[in-house]
Amino acid sequence: MSQANALTMDMPQTQAWRVVCARQDLVLNSGVVALVGNTQVALFHVASISGTPQLFAVENRDPVSGVNVIGRGLVGSLAGDLVIASPLYKQHYRLEDGTCLEDPALKLRTWPARLAGDVVEIDVG
Template sequence: MSEKSWISVCFEDDLFSDTGICAKVKGEQVAIFKSGRLNEIFAISNYDPIGEANVLSRGIIGSLGDAVVVASPLYKEHFNLRTGECLEKPEYAVTVYPVKIEQGVVHVQA
């Protein structure tokens, strides 16, 4: 089993509220989102397993009930930003990456 490490991906000021960016972390595309309402940063796999494309960073974030979600720009399924679960099709999920901010720099654990 390989050890996980924290990777610097961007400055917190580089993120705009309620939009996503994509960063390459150890060879994987990671979608990073800043929720303006929650003032929280989330990181999930950029790969939409239903649409089979790296597009989730271009999705729209919001909430459904208590879940903070991103809607895939392809078929509009919603992925929970905390758990990775697809709300409409729970047999699908994406990887969720831990995030931390240190001295204004966003780090993702991979």
């Protein structure tokens, strides 16, 4: 996995969707971190079985260590769920809803994410 890149974008907001980076900044099957306001958001562009990549936005802060490292985690699949493995203590978090598979009391915040032309947007509303 390539090292996560830190991106900062202060773009105008349209409704609840906010531009966070350019499509070309994404790395397939890897994490990229963007600063949205004061929050680090890890973006994952993941190849799917159908061939259409999916886009996920989760909190970059690891709930166990408190360190911003989730964007450097490994993307995988466990029990049919797309997950990100924390690079520190190896907990697996579902990309879809941020729930930890090992301890459901742990959770990453998630945001709806989409590709809009050549930009990546998340719903901050």
